[in-house]
Amino acid sequence: xxxxxxxxxxxxxxxxxxxxxxxxxxxxxxxxxxxxxxxxxxxxxxxxxxxxxxxxxxxxxxxxxxxxxxxxxxxxxxxxxxxxxxxxxxxxxxxxxxxxxxxxxxxxxxxxxxxxxxxxxxxxxxxxxxxxxxxxxxxxxxxxxxxxxxxxxxxxxxxxxxxxxxxxxxxxxxxxxxxxxxxxxxxxxxxxxxxxxxxxxxxxxxxxxxxxxxxxxxxxxxxxxxxxxxxxxxxxxxxxxxxxxxxxxxxxxxxxxxxxxxxxxxxxxxxxxxxxxxxxxxxxxxxxxxxxxxxxxxxxxxxxxxxxxxxxxxxxxxxxxxxxxxxxxxxxxxxxxxxxxxxxxxxxxxxxxxxxxxxxxxxxxxxxxxxxxxxxxxxxxxxxxxxxxxxxxxxxxxxxxxxxxxxxxxxxxxxxxxxxxxxxxxxxxxxxxxxxxxxxxxxxxxxxxxxxxxxxxxxxxxxxxxxxxxxxxxxxxxxxxxxxxxxxxxxxxxxxxxxxxxxxxxxxxxxxxxxxxxxxxxxxxxxxxxxxxxxxxxxxxxxxxxxxxxxxxxxxxxxxxxxxxxxxxxxxxxxxxxxxxxxxxxxxx
Amino acid sequence: xxxxxxxxxxxxxxxxxxxxxxxxxxxxxxxxxxxxxxxxxxxxxxxxxxxxxxxxxxxxxxxxxxxxxxxxxxxxxxxxxxxxxxxxxxxxxxxxxxxxxxxxxxxxxxxxxxxxxxxxxxxxxxxxxxxxxxxxxxxxxxxxxxxxxxxxxxxxxxxxxxxxxxxxxxxxxxxxxxxxxxxxxxxxxxxxxxxxxxxxxxxxxxxxxxxxxxxxxxxxxxxxxxxxxxxxxxxxxxxxxxxxxxxxxxxxxxxxxxxxxxxxxxxxxxxxxxxxxxx
Numbered sequence: 001x002x003x004x005x006x007x008x009x010x011x012x013x014x015x016x017x018x019x020x021x022x023x024x025x026x027x028x029x030x031x032x033x034x035x036x037x038x039x040x041x042x043x044x045x046x047x048x049x050x051x052x053x054x055x056x057x058x059x060x061x062x063x064x065x066x067x068x069x070x071x072x073x074x075x076x077x078x079x080x081x082x083x084x085x086x087x088x089x090x091x092x093x094x095x096x097x098x099x100x101x102x103x104x105x106x107x108x109x110x111x112x113x114x115x116x117x118x119x120x121x122x123x124x125x126x127x128x129x130x131x132x133x134x135x136x137x138x139x140x141x142x143x144x145x146x147x148x149x150x151x152x153x154x155x156x157x158x159x160x161x162x163x164x165x166x167x168x169x170x171x172x173x174x175x176x177x178x179x180x181x182x183x184x185x186x187x188x189x190x191x192x193x194x195x196x197x198x199x200x201x202x203x204x205x206x207x208x209x210x211x212x213x214x215x216x217x218x219x220x221x222x223x224x225x226x227x228x229x230x231x232x233x234x235x236x237x238x239x240x241x242x243x244x245x246x247x248x249x250x251x252x253x254x255x256x257x258x259x260x261x262x263x264x265x266x267x268x269x270x271x272x273x274x275x276x277x278x279x280x281x282x283x284x285x286x287x288x289x290x291x292x293x294x295x296x297x298x299x300x301x302x303x304x305x306x307x308x309x310x311x312x313x314x315x316x317x318x319x320x321x322x323x324x325x326x327x328x329x330x331x332x333x334x335x336x337x338x339x340x341x342x343x344x345x346x347x348x349x350x351x352x353x354x355x356x357x358x359x360x361x362x363x364x365x366x367x368x369x370x371x372x373x374x375x376x377x378x379x380x381x382x383x384x385x386x387x388x389x390x391x392x393x394x395x396x397x398x399x400x401x402x403x404x405x406x407x408x409x410x411x412x413x414x415x416x417x418x419x420x421x422x423x424x425x426x427x428x429x430x431x432x433x434x435x436x437x438x439x440x441x442x443x444x445x446x447x448x449x450x451x452x453x454x455x456x457x458x459x460x461x462x463x464x465x466x467x468x469x470x471x472x473x474x475x476x477x478x479x480x481x482x483x484x485x486x487x488x489x490x491x492x493x494x495x496x497x498x499x500x501x502x503x504x505x506x507x508x509x510x511x512x513x514x515x516x517x518x519x520x521x522x523x524x525x526x527x528x529x530x531x532x533x534x535x536x537x538x539x540x541x542x543x544x545x546x547x548x549x550x551x552x553x554x555x556x557x558x559x560x561x562x563x564x565x566x567x568x569x570x571x572x573x574x575x576x577x578x579x580x581x582x583x584x585x586x587x588x589x
Numbered sequence: 590x591x592x593x594x595x596x597x598x599x600x601x602x603x604x605x606x607x608x609x610x611x612x613x614x615x616x617x618x619x620x621x622x623x624x625x626x627x628x629x630x631x632x633x634x635x636x637x638x639x640x641x642x643x644x645x646x647x648x649x650x651x652x653x654x655x656x657x658x659x660x661x662x663x664x665x666x667x668x669x670x671x672x673x674x675x676x677x678x679x680x681x682x683x684x685x686x687x688x689x690x691x692x693x694x695x696x697x698x699x700x701x702x703x704x705x706x707x708x709x710x711x712x713x714x715x716x717x718x719x720x721x722x723x724x725x726x727x728x729x730x731x732x733x734x735x736x737x738x739x740x741x742x743x744x745x746x747x748x749x750x751x752x753x754x755x756x757x758x759x760x761x762x763x764x765x766x767x768x769x770x771x772x773x774x775x776x777x778x779x780x781x782x783x784x785x786x787x788x789x790x791x792x793x794x795x796x797x798x799x800x801x802x803x804x805x806x807x808x809x810x811x812x813x814x815x816x817x818x819x820x821x822x823x824x825x826x827x828x829x830x831x832x833x834x835x836x837x838x839x840x841x842x843x844x845x846x847x848x849x850x851x852x853x854x855x856x857x858x859x860x861x862x863x864x865x866x867x868x
Binding site: 452453454455456457458459460461462463464465466467468470471472473476477479480481483484485486487488490491492494495499514517518521524525528537540543544547551568573574577580581583584587588 | 600748800
């Protein structure tokens with residue numbers, strides 16, 4: 001299915017293939033390829049490039065039968081042979097054609113034409129298969145002490161095929177870094193490239209760099225080496241990408257990248273010093289020379305991240321976005337679901353730690369599952385954090401907003417992004433739990449502590465007192481103590497007196513005289529109101545006589561008007577009162 | 590006829606008023622004593638200003654302005670006014686401000702004033718979690734521990750009031766002893782009086798001893814993040830061990846600007862007076 005789609009996609013395309021760099025006067029091929037049968041092909045070579053030959057139309061078709069499925073493809077190609085007369089950069093325009101009735105336009109390409117060196121090594125650009133060489137590429141020699149990375153100018157040209165040696169300039173390897181200094185955690189790309197002007201037969205003892213101090217990942221590791229042509233200091237080299245890496249510095253300071261090494265088997269023509277037979281002229285005699293190549297070791301500067309990272313900083317360096325969603329919008333209680341948080345963007349995606357998410361406390365959250373989806377070049381992509389959980393109670397729960405911070409290299413500061421809050425509806429699971437002797441209800445659970453803090457301040461009245469003042473040593477304490485003692489004695493005194501009074505009967509009668517008299521008077525008044533005059537006077541008399549008898553502690557029988565008068569006068573009762581009393585007694589009698 | 594009745598009433602009243610008098614003095618005396626007691630009670634509760642500061646500080650604390658709350662509480666303290674609640678709030682503000690040593694000091698102060706302050710106990714426990722030093726406490730004699738537990742049930746002032754109340758009960762029981770008629774009741778009242786008296790004396794002692802705890806400043810809190818305890822007073826003394834902020838020490842002696850301290854596992858040494866703040 002996929003293959004079919006890819007084929008369909010290809011059928012639309014008309015592709016142009018041309019070498020990147022050619023030498024002055026060197027013929028080179030421009031090939032247009034289309035899948036399917038082509039009609040109305042239209043292309044004219046650009047000014048400055050002369051058409052040497054072509055177009056040659058070629059077609060090929062293939063039929064594959066895999067598991068009984070038959071697939072056929074048909075390819076048409078147009079090949080031109082061009083030649084550039086002068087140095088410069090030329091644009092090869094796009095061609096148009098009709099493929100299967102559909103209008104197609106090819107891509108365009110640029111060709112750089114450099115100073116002529118006659119035939120460059122291998123002589124074929126544009127990724128064509130190698131043919132038997134009659135002409136071995138020229139190269140420089142005498143570069144013994146030069147750094148492999150810098151091919152020096154102005155060296156004399158000679159033919160390695162003749163000398164039978166391979167100089168450092170003919171073949172070298174470089175590790176190209178996108179940056180020579182970076183912030184810790186900032187992703188960089190490294191490309192291990194082999195530059196050659198000689199004919200390489202193979203490699204031995206390939207030693208790839210170890211990248212100590214970096215987190216590294218191979219993002220491109222071709223099984224078939226693809227050749228490209230490149231202009232290095234005015235010379236045309238065949239280059240091939242051996243490995244492409246993404247590197248993330250893990251430690252601060254200077255990191256030394258160890259060199260990569262390889263031993264190349266280079267085919268050179270047999271040394272000129274040897275006697276050449278006539279056959280040698282016919283059958284080019286080649287010998288394989290082993291050539292060790294190594295990249296220079298590189299000092300890489302890693303700067304630390306600035307201080308003041310927010311608490312939500314997850315180690316990200318680059319530019320990121322964060323999104324969050326629940327795997328399900330609604331679940332039943334006690335059912336598992338997950339929160340999916342995606343952090344995507346450019347940067348060290350693989351180094352990101354999971355953002356901190358505050359789940360509702362009734363959620364049981366399990367270990368975060370992390371999935372990476374990195375882009376082909378390795379510097380971007382997304383990291384998916386999956387938080388599995390089980391909701392233990394029902395209701396609407398909101399998680400977030402989830403904050404996530406990263407270090408933005410271009411801005412040079414920490415940026416905090418936020419995933420908006422997401423809501424999940426947890427419905428009751430409908431399972432009635434019967435406990436507590438058959439009373440239906442939810443599952444009872446103990447109150448869990450989810451945090452601890454000191455208690456709040458006292459808010460009531462402060463009950464302030466002077467410092468160093470204590471009740472026990474203050475005068476009120478002793479005053480109250482004295483008062484209690486005093487109270488005790490006073491109560492004692494009162495009680496003693498009372499007891500004494502209780503003891504003597506006369507005193508009691510004396511004290512009760514008033515009460516008795518008042519009682520009798522009230523009764524007499526009652527008689528008067530009823531009109532019982534006799535009874536009234538009788539009672540009145542009794543009251544007065546009784547009172548006097550009680551007061552004077554004399555029996556009623558002993559009382560006479562005379563001794564009443566005397567006794568009362570002796571007790572200091574006024575004469576008028578005595579007279580009045582006498583009057584009443586007289587009246588009553 | 591009505592006249593005689595009225596005359597009789599009048600005459601009896603007059604004779605009565607002439608004959609009576611006296612016995613009222615006793616009642617007056619009781620009234621005075623009771624009034625005196627109330628006056629003494631009131632004189633204690635009447636406190637000075639500081640209520641406004643108290644309110645605004647509480648507001649600042651609620652709004653999360655720990656520093657502001659702290660300053661206002663300290664202003665109350667500078668007026669010479671104290672209470673366990675004030676110390677407790679100061680400690681809370683210190684803790685929220687991140688000053689562990691100070692907060693422990695003030696919670697301890699609050700507990701000194703009122704050992705029954707449950708909030709202060711709770712917060713102190715939380716704060717102690719953050720103290721670096723963990724010291725094995727030497728177990729105390731069980732009876733001494735009981736006495737201490739009882740003593741720290743109430744504050745000094747509360748014990749004083751308990752003592753007064755018990756004295757009142759002693760007085761009542763003695764009255765009963767003196768005036769009950771049956772021998773059994775009198776014996777019971779006497780025993781009761783004795784028990785109350787012993788309790789009253791113990792309360793009084795508790796009250797005095799708690800006051801002494803506060804006044805004597807016999808305990809302190811290490812205030813520096815790290816402080817070494819030396820074998821002798823002076824910089825040239827050998828360092829014996831190191832204490833960290835918030836650890837409680839017992840202050841045994843003072844020599845110049847050096848304090849002889851003991852930690853709760855019994856080890857002793859000398860510390861600069863500035864490193865330790867007395868509770």
